[in-house]
Amino acid sequence: MQKKRIFRGLLVSACTAVALGLSAPTFAGDYDQYRDMFEPLPALPPIPADNSLTDEKVELGKFLFFEPRISSSGVISCATCHNPALGWGDRIPRAVGHDGQVGERNSPTVLNSGFFEAQFWDGREDDLEGQALGPIQDAVEMAMPLEEAIARLEEFPEYIDMFDAAYPDYDGDNVVNTDHVAKALASFQRTLNTPNSDLDRWLVGDEDAMTEQQKRGMALFADNGCVACHRGPALTDSNFHQIQVPGSEDKGRYLVTGEERDKYAFKTPTLRNVALTYPYMNNGETETLKEAIEIMGQEMLDTDFTEDELEDIEAFMHALTGEMPDITIPALP
């Protein structure tokens, strides 16, 4: 049974295997060839030249991330939908924000988001600095005009001191400004990484870090071509692919670019910590990991995975859960 499955997998994804210069495994347990198809998660993502990562910015960013008073109601913070207790997501289908309004899309986890080269499901921002100010202003999220958010922060001498410490070379008039808020939030988020998953430890040589089932799942994941899009350190190509998951009419990236090829296209989501970030897909209508794998097989690969294959891939998905960042709750002013 096992041999047959791996053999079938190799046939189905022959193109991928050839493209990646793979040779067939010499025996069923030989997974070494897959090591080159994955990347261990670095300790930190790339840091932009104009936003150096400093302790002071990270600390300020943490305060702002947990700060509900920069929302219109005063009770919604970044941490409401990107809840550290819930894998830095919210584990409900679609985000619930200001006045209980329900958004159009599932809240993505912010874990490892510094590794993404596009932000939001539709990539409407390139980087975390661009992303950070969106939810504060969005009418169905925090619903707060930026100038009011800034004014609220300026009421606190503690915040002014923290902004001064984070931007010591700033010589303008108002150190509490939207650019500095965005840079601090981005800096904090760049520290929210989850290294040392079972996969990462296997990649650097710990043979026992993954179970045999997880290794089979890894082989299936690679051989079937999942890795074509879910690749790189965060297991996303940060690119956009057309997909219409059950229940979704969302036109996705088309709403940003207006280009026909982007209709129903969404950014490949990270698979790191995917076992923690249910429910799945842009509309959050897929409840379990196994269903998500099944749908992706059908929609993207035109493949009906067998029950055993689904279970193996699901086991591999659990190998992508890393060490959660050790964040203490800040004492806000």
Add this chain to the structure above:
Amino acid sequence: MQKKRIFRGLLVSACTAVALGLSAPTFAGDYDQYRDMFEPLPALPPIPADNSLTDEKVELGKFLFFEPRISSSGVISCATCHNPALGWGDRIPRAVGHDGQVGERNSPTVLNSGFFEAQFWDGREDDLEGQALGPIQDAVEMAMPLEEAIARLEEFPEYIDMFDAAYPDYDGDNVVNTDHVAKALASFQRTLNTPNSDLDRWLVGDEDAMTEQQKRGMALFADNGCVACHRGPALTDSNFHQIQVPGSEDKGRYLVTGEERDKYAFKTPTLRNVALTYPYMNNGETETLKEAIEIMGQEMLDTDFTEDELEDIEAFMHALTGEMPDITIPALP
């Protein structure tokens, strides 16, 4: 100036001083007599006989406290209004809950609430077990029928295991039940205490734990009779007193008892950590500590504190900030 103020304070509150068996201080710096008027905060509040405090119940209670999925929207938890980042309160005038609805009253901190002998502003519950289930069901708070909250928790094998561990002697059918939810939440809250404030350390003999100004404030607080209601380990008598603060038409405890004497009566709030739990009063309309002290002087004591007196009492209020409980964010299932 200082002598005059203390002298005046003693005159004003002569009845209180006599009632408490105090003699006049022999010199301005002699605060020893005030030691008996305050109580250091014990490490734990009284534990009820039918809800022993165990690690398993406290851990379960912590999970439930941070669990937004027992709210109707899926995003509001106990920690939304009793936010550990905000002194375990919310620092807005009145609680914002389900669908952005605004409640009638200011969210009280849950810190040291195990020491209260009445719960809620109107004392409609006696203990934390009674209190715990209220906000889950309240239509303007978490808006979740209890049976649905229980059903959601039962979806998680992890929660069933935690309830089993917390109630090992339970031999009924459904270990995930409202009684067990209430007892776990109450148990967790009984661990949220803030010992070792400046006052506490002074009370046990550290003369330098409070500044001279704080000691003057303490004397004013005692001599003017504030301590008549703000007494005991949590600086509340857990009793009800008529007060109409600016902007409030709230009939308070009358809505619970229907008794005339309870009209506009509210429970004496704790003063522990009062510097962290702004804004103040049942309607949260009082923004600063100094205003709150001024209003209390006028409303409850018929006293107009001088500016110096207000500042001294305010300084003393800061001596009531204790060590915050060291809570890590739980990783919810």
